[in-house]
Amino acid sequence: xxxxxxxxxxxxxxxxxxxxxxxxxxxxxxxxxxxxxxxxxxxxxxxxxxxxxxxxxxxxxxxxxxxxxxxxxxxxxxxxxxxxxxxxxxxxxxxxxxxxxxxxxxxxxxxxxxxxxxxxxxxxxxxxxxxxxxxxxxxxxxxxxxxxxxxxxxxxxxxxxxxxxxxxxxxxx
Numbered sequence: 817x818x819x820x821x822x823x824x825x826x827x828x829x830x831x832x833x834x835x836x837x838x839x840x841x842x843x844x845x846x847x848x849x850x851x852x853x854x855x856x857x858x859x860x861x862x863x864x865x866x867x868x869x870x871x872x873x874x875x876x877x878x879x880x881x882x883x884x885x886x887x888x889x890x891x892x893x894x895x896x897x898x899x900x901x902x903x904x905x906x907x908x909x910x911x912x913x914x915x916x917x918x919x920x921x922x923x924x925x926x927x928x929x930x931x932x933x934x935x936x937x938x939x940x941x942x943x944x945x946x947x948x949x950x951x952x953x954x955x956x957x958x959x960x961x962x963x964x965x966x967x968x969x970x971x972x973x974x975x976x977x978x979x980x981x982x983x984x985x986x987x988x989x
Contacts, residue, residue: 837978838892845928845976846888846947847881855880887926887947897924901971902984904955910936910965917969917987919945921954927977931958934968942973 843852859876870893878885891897900923909915919929929945949956960966971985979985 834892841927841977842877842885842888846885847877847883851881852877887950891925891927895924898980899923899925899927899978900980900984901927901929901977902981903969903971903987906966906969906987908966908989909960909962912962914962915960915964915966917958917966919949919956919958919971921950921956922984923980926950929977930972930974932968932970932973933960933966934970936965936967 843849843856847855855877858880859873862876863872874885874889891899900921902920902922903917904920905918907913907916917931917933919931926947928947929949931943931945933941933943935941943958945956945958967989969987972979972982975982
């Protein structure tokens, strides 16, 4: 029996694309290639010709990396949450006034963020914001020292995260 197109699309996403994207982001954006590769190699050796379950993989990756990844597993595998980071407000600063960027997590999925800042003098700076910034709630304010004026701010400039609404990821003065 053939599945309706919508169900085929959902099955393709859930069975193939989502796990591949999850592992890719775990490797490149969360743990880093060196840590992930070492942990994954150890995992495959330890569980070779055995029958591990998901909890075995979770525990092994956390033990090998030394990090608690509950937030990651919950967002990718336990719930059907979506990632939606947004720039809510920006104060450009200038002179003695410090600049700041108010970032909000509008979705339920937690992930680290990357923020590209462009200044009035043409200089650019990319800042990596760790996932721990969401521990106190969905709002985070990144503050810059006084003396620099912001003219643009952009979340996820490399477009690596599966943000569901990119229309709120950039601000321009």
